[in-house]
Amino acid sequence: MQNAWTPTSPSRVIHANNLEVLPGLPDGAFTLIYLDPPFNTGRSQKRQSTTSVRSVAVDGSHAAGTITGFKGQRYERIKGDLLGYDDQFEDYWAFLEPRLIEAWRLLADDGTLYLHLDYREAHYAKVLLDALFGRECFLNELIWAYDYGAKSKNKWPTKHDTILVYVKNPARYYFDSTTVDREPYMAPGLVTPEKVAKGKLPTDVWWHTIVSPTGKEKTGYPTQKPVGILRRIIQASSREGDWVLDFFAGSGTTGAVANALGRRFVLIDQNPEALAVMRVRFELVAGIDFSDLTEERPENDAVGSQPSLRKRASQQKLPQSIAGTARPN
Template sequence: MPNAWSQTSPSRVIHADNLSVLPSMPDEAFTLIYLDPPFNTGRKQKRQSTTSKRTVKKDGAHAVGTITGFKGQLYERIKGDLLGYDDQFEDYWAFLEPRLIEAWRLLADDGTLYLHLDYREAHYAKVLLDALFGRESFLNEIIWAYDYGAKSKNRWPTKHDTILVYVKNPTAYYFDSSTVDREPYMAPGLVTPEKVAKGKLPTDVWWHTIVSPTGKEKTGYPTQKPIGILRRIIQASSREGDWVLDFFAGSGTTGAVAAALGRRFVLVDQNPESIAVIKERFALLPDVEFVDEP
């Protein structure tokens, strides 16, 4: 990441391995971090180098912390128990853990992390994040439910993702549900016409279709997430002018929505296909800088 990066910099799209550029970003620079890491369907991910270590500072009760976790020995014990229970998960967590530690450092004191996972990883990640970030920093488990794709006949079809929500400071985080787009009541006959017209605030279960393969929103990127999902997240957990970070940028939906809502953003992805899609998608956006890191 160029040394000239600051809070007054233009929004940026960085072509790089995220772990190589995150350490150069300033502490507590982002109000919102949304992460949609590769789902661990194959269980094999690129590990952090065993010679690369970073120390994370945290005040008060969490003063001692390194890459072994903000919770010290408690975190190490829980991690060891879980990874011993399912040693196939160990490689994925070794990939994800150093990036989550960087995410915590980069979050502003009033900041929020949204970690988007599927059912294979969410239960492990929840326990580990409770120990890593602090259980008091857990805000929500959001279920994004959809109904599209193949239908299983030998089990209940899997039609949801999980988004784990953690805050940096549980007594000072920013959240404003009044700015979020409302949705229709599922039983409008049970509420007043005024409430029907206004709509209701979303709960922690979000019914939202996936990006249609034939819709105008589609970019062609295989793991693209819907604008509606990111819009809800960015509306609630950031203000106009705040910085938003997504270091598994994919199709660039986080940046597209952040720009439309008046936020500034940094996107990082090492996949050339991702960067090509984002460049095409952002062709008309002003003040976006593209950076290639070695």
């Protein structure tokens, strides 16, 4: 990639197709990778479902069509019936799978992947990640529950996202729950006053509001995730000075929280609107490199081609604790 990145580089925001950038990043460079890809919610998309199962060798050979998993196992790719799905991608998993393969390669031996999806694809993703990482590398299924928006009358309203957590090496992964912000007890009368004052560690179900449409945290980016969710992830699964990667960066919340917590980061997104928001979000943070690896564009259009979005983003006043200041590399 242009302007080659190494672990001694400053934190960086890259405007590019992530699959064109990821192969140029070095193996094992990131302690934490958080991914919030598109949720497969568009229109008229057809894909072929795939299931991966372990392939058993017969006389030292494997069935045709098998692939070698990252843990040395071999898996047979079995194509299921053609299913119709709603999304803008012709094949959602052909889109996501090569990016997850790169994520595995880029994780440090003590690293952790957080894949943020919703009910449409989370279960398919679990099967795919079991094949790519190995089932023994599955750490958690986190449920982010919220209560906002329309309520369905003909089914249970869907008010949660799923975050799948996989580690590179189940014997060496980094996790420190003592650094995580505690939360109030739901039944404080059942515990001692000392415990009430201290709060409890979060479980695998996280009750947290969405980004308020009128709150100070709002950047104007439509799929922005709350600071509180990213803060919990980054606190638990990285140390100060570690590198964090988000290659569906969106509004840049991962980088903003990583910076505020003393981590270093690489953010990648190909949407000009995302880059416009991130330029505003990090304009007061020194020492961050912005790289545009897309086609050449006029200099005065470098921050994106959406003036209305730039105006909205520039009006946002992010809390200093989130925007932060650059920490020396």
